Amino acid sequence: MDPLSQIYKLIGSEEPYFRLVDEFYAGVEESFVLRPLYPEKLDNAKRSLALFLIQRTGGRTTYSDEKGHPRMRARHMPFAIGQAERDAWIVCMNKALDNTPEFVPVRKDLDAFFDHFATFMINKAN
Numbered sequence: 001m002d003p004l005s006q007i008y009k010l011i012g013s014e015e016p017y018f019r020l021v022d023e024f025y026a027g028v029e030e031s032f033v034l035r036p037l038y039p040e041k042l043d044n045a046k047r048s049l050a051l052f053l054i055q056r057t058g059g060r061t062t063y064s065d066e067k068g069h070p071r072m073r074a075r076h077m078p079f080a081i082g083q084a085e086r087d088a089w090i091v092c093m094n095k096a097l098d099n100t101p102e103f104v105p106v107r108k109d110l111d112a113f114f115d116h117f118a119t120f121m122i123n124k125a126n
C-alpha cells in the first residue's frame with residue numbers, strides 16, 4: 001500500500017495543510033534563491049500546493065478536478081530549477097514541517113516523498 005495516501009486520514013483535517021503551506025511560503029519570501037522564481041502574489045501558489053498535498057495524501061481531489069493530471073514535472077519546466085533551487089525548496093519545506101507539529105507522526109514518509117520529488121523537478125544543470 002502507498003503510505004502517502006494514508007496520511008490525510010491520520011492528520012484528520014485540512015487546516016494543518018494550509019498552515020504548513022503558509023509556513024513554507026514565509027520561507028520562500030525570505031529566500032534569495034527561490035523568491036525570484038515565484039510570482040509577486042503567492043495566493044494562487046499557496047492554494048495549489050495545499051490542494052496538491054491534500055490530494056496526494058488521500059484527501060479531496062479538488063486539485064485534479066480543477067487542473068487535470070498533476071504533470072508536476074511539466075508544470076515546473078517554465079522555472080529554472082537546479083540543485084541549488086531544489087535544496088532551497090527542501091530547506092523551506094523542512095522548516096515548515098518543523099513548525100507544524102501535526103505532521104510529526106508522518107514525517108518520515110513526507111521527508112522521503114519531498115526529497116525524491118524535489119530531485120525529480122530539477123530541469124537544469126547548475
Ligand code: HEM
Pocket residue numbers: 034037038039044045048049052067075076079081085086087089114117118119121122
Ligand atoms: C525543487 C524545487 C522547486 C521549485 C524551485 C519550485 C517552484 C515552483 C514555482 C516557481 C511554481 C509556480 C508558482 C506559481 O506560478 O504560482 C511552482 C508551482 C507548484 N509547485 Fe513547485 N517547485 C519545486 C518543487 C516542488 C515540489 C517538490 C512540489 C510538491 C511536492 C511542488 C509542488 C508545486 C505545485 C503543486 C505547484 C502548483 C502547480 C500548478 O498547479 O500550477 N513543487 N513551483
